Amino acid sequence: MPPRPTTRDTTAGTVAFRDLSLHVTPSVDWPAEAFEAFEDSKLITAVREILGEEQWAAVKALRPKATLGEIGALASSITTAAGLGAPGESPASSA
Numbered sequence: 001m002p003p004r005p006t007t008r009d010t011t012a013g014t015v016a017f018r019d020l021s022l023h024v025t026p027s028v029d030w031p032a033e034a035f036e037a038f039e040d041s042k043l044i045t046a047v048r049e050i051l052g053e054e055q056w057a058a059v060k061a062l063r064p065k066a067t068l069g070e071i072g073a074l075a076s077s078i079t080t081a082a083g084l085g086a087p088g089e090s091p092a093s094s095a
Contacts (some may be wrong), residue, residue: 013081017074022055027055043075
């Protein structure tokens with residue numbers, strides 16, 4: 001289940017990933033494709049859509065290359081910074 005926007009989602013943030021400082025726009029400004037990717041459990045696609053081409057290129061240029069585990073942690077940091085909680089969490093999942 002993708003994170004659900006709330007009234008807190010108008011806050012932009014910054015997420016640290018290794019030596020990068022990545023700007024995260026408010027989730028209300030994320031492309032619909034990002035939410036579709038979360039819905040389909042495609043974390044890499046979601047992160048790429050949220051970060052945009054320039055920041056995603058910086059992540060891909062890191063050496064050693066980012067692992068799937070690191071990208072998962074980055075996705076969690078991004079959604080937390082946007083006030084959404086971790087990917088896959090919803091009020092229904094905690095019931």
